[in-house]
Amino acid sequence: MRSEFFDVVNAADEVIDRKPRAEVHQLGLLHRAVHVLVFNSRGQVFLQKRSRTKDRQPSLWDTSASGHVDAGEDYDAAAMRELREELGIAECTPQKRLFKLHACAETDNEFVWVYQCEYDGPISLNTDEIETGAWFEPAVVTRWVADRPQDFASTFKLIWARLAAQR
Numbered sequence: 001m002r003s004e005f006f007d008v009v010n011a012a013d014e015v016i017d018r019k020p021r022a023e024v025h026q027l028g029l030l031h032r033a034v035h036v037l038v039f040n041s042r043g044q045v046f047l048q049k050r051s052r053t054k055d056r057q058p059s060l061w062d063t064s065a066s067g068h069v070d071a072g073e074d075y076d077a078a079a080m081r082e083l084r085e086e087l088g089i090a091e092c093t094p095q096k097r098l099f100k101l102h103a104c105a106e107t108d109n110e111f112v113w114v115y116q117c118e119y120d121g122p123i124s125l126n127t128d129e130i131e132t133g134a135w136f137e138p139a140v141v142t143r144w145v146a147d148r149p150q151d152f153a154s155t156f157k158l159i160w161a162r163l164a165a166q167r
Contacts, residue, residue, distance in 0.1 A: 005071040006031045011103075013111045018071045025056075030103045032069035033110040034079040035062075035159055038092060038119050044135040046123065048086065050153065051131050056108060059131060062153040065089075068110070075113040083117075087133075088124030092117035099162060106154040114159050 008017035008029045017029075024031050038046045046064045050057060065086040069078040076095075083089040101112040125133055136144075145152055145160055152160075 004068070006068055007071050009103075009111060013103075021068070025108075028109050030109050030111065032075065032078075033067060033107070033112045033155075034069060034075055034082060034115065035066040035112055035155065036064050036079050036083055036092075036095075036115045036117065037098075037159075037163070038064035038083075038087070038089070038117055040120050040135060041118060044137055045141060046087075046119075046133060046135050047141065048125070048129075048133040049131045051127070051129055054129070057153045060153040060156075061151050062156045063114075063159060064133075066155070079113070079115045086126050086129050088126070089119055089121070092119045099166075101155070101158055101162075106158050108155070110155070112155060112159075114163075 004021040005018055006021055006024045007015045008019050008024060008031055010016050010030065019029065047061050048064060049061050050059060052059045065082040067078065067082040069075055079095065083092055095115055095117040098114045098116050101107055101114065103109050103111045123133065141160065142164060145157060149157060
């Protein structure tokens with residue numbers, strides 16, 4: 001099995017090295033990730049429940065699609081790749097950048113660009129990555145996060161709070 005490699009970045013999100021995934025996580029090095037929020041035309045958001053076999057935050061609810069930016073890849077390409085790999089979505093437009101989170105403990109030392117797009121087509125879950133997924137009204141998610149924060153991945157909670165503050 002091929003080892004994943006990530007770009008290691010400095011505090012300004014500039015590439016300074018390239019290392020295997022396991023080493024990046026073991027050493028707590030700064031690296032990059034993307035999160036995509038998929039909304040349908042009715043305004044509902046699709047959330048995924050991470051697989052119980054994930055090495056980070058298994059069985060927690062998270063954004064529609066998320067993942068690391070591979071070495072040499074840019075954020076925009078990674079966002080589209082994650083939509084394809086995790087949800088089977090080949091095209092989700094307009095895909096727009098919402099905001100960037102600075103690397104911190106809650107993001108697992110990842111700089112995170114957050115994207116949003118609208119999509120009404122079929123979703124095909126990658127069961128190696130995702131246990132289940134569903135569409136939710138944003139108000140339901142907001143109440144759920146407030147009542148049961150332990151159900152959600154730490155980065156998702158940061159993203160949802162920031163998104164709610166912008167709306």
